Amino acid sequence: MARGVIEAGERFGQKIYERLRQEIKAAPVVQLDETPFQVLDLDQSHGYFWSACSTEEFSPHQVSYFHYAPSRSGKVITEILGDDFSGGIMCDGFSGYSNNRLPEAYWGTCLVHINRQFKRLLDPKITRFQGQSIASDAVRILAKVFHIEKRLKYSSASEKAAQRRQHLKAMIDDFYQLIEEALTKSPLKPLRNAIKNALKLKKRVYQMFRHGELPLHNNHNEQLIRPTTLVRKNSLFAKSTAGAKANAIWYSIVQTAKLNHLDVFKYLETLLNAFTKRETPEIEAYLPWAREIQ
Incomplete structure (x- = not known):
């Protein structure tokens, strides 16, 4: 079964997979x-699935792309995007997401991750401490930011961006003033x-404006990557790097x-039939957003 998945990925899935990367x-x-x-078959304890996706808004097509790499090194980003990518990147605060990797790109950051660190400090299981009200105020401000963002019209x-400057910027300014003043109080x-x-x-937060x-x-990306964690819990591991790469191909397509x-199921059936019957099927006609497929 595993060998069949690997061979199908190499024979039938690879061309679609590479086209998704180009997108x-x-x-x-x-x-x-x-x-x-x-x-x-790795010497170290594990490798990594890297997930790249288009945004839900302002993207010509909705794409989810998975890339297997043996490490968490930031150089994997250029393996996915190339070294001349000049668009925007949304990510968390992991140090591997470095401006030095792609100097032409502009970087945003996940405000939910920032909020999460303050929210943890409000857990009822944590003994109350001096300054906990700062965390509460920070969470309150960011909750309002998230709420108003959903109501913007554009x-x-x-x-x-203009709507954000008008309705959100003052709140983000207040958030940073709050925590900067708190930091001076040790x-x-x-x-x-x-x-x-x-x-x-x-600086990355302010890119939103x-x-x-x-x-x-x-x-959005965290939701797309979640099935890989479920598979990891059920199947535990891949035996080989080839198996992990095949997983990445099929995760991306699915x-x-x-x-x-x-x-x-019908889409995979269509793909396999097309690639079995034709030596060089027209890739564009079999992309998930193609008129022939829709």
């Missing part, structure tokens, strides 16, 4: 995330760490099909 490279904004995945990325380590993380990412096509968070509202 990601051309996207105005790419959302990136990564998750560990154990491969038995018809283009530039209009969205807060306890948990709060200090949350503040320093938010300050480290400040220049680039309306940047989402506020990476939730998730992109779902994003384009296809019946996954």
Whole structure:
């Protein structure tokens, strides 16, 4: 069974898979995330699935692309996007997502991840500490940002950026003023760490006011990558690097099909029939958003 999945990926899935990567490279904004995945033939404990997807708004096509790599090194980003990518990147604060990798790109950051660090400090199981009210105020401000973002009215990325400047910027300014003042009062380590993380990412947070096509968070990609964690729990590992790469191919094809509202089983059946009967089928006609497929 595993050998069949690998061979099908190499024979039939690879061309579609590579075409999806080209679509990601051309996207105005790419959302990136990564998750560990154990491969038995590796010397180290595990490799990684890297997930790249187009944004839900302002993207010509909805694409989900998975790339297997043996490491979490930031150089994997250029393996996916090339070294001349000049669009936007939405990601979390992981150090591998470095401006130095793609100097022509502009970088946003996940406001939900920033919020999460403050929210953890409000867990009822945590003993109350001095400065906890700062975390509460930070979470309250960001909750309002998320709420108002959903109510913005716009018809283009530039209009969205303008709406954000009008309705959200003062709140983000207040958020940073709050935590910058709190840092001068020598807060306890948990709060200090949350503040320093938010300050480290400040420039990326403010990119939302220049680039309306940047989402506020990476939730869309995290939802797409979640099935890989479920598979990891059920199948535990891949035996070989070839198996992990085949997984990446089929994850990409299946998730992109779902994003384009296809019946996954029927789509895979169509692909396999086409690639079995023809030596060189027209790839464009079999992409998930193609008129012939829809």
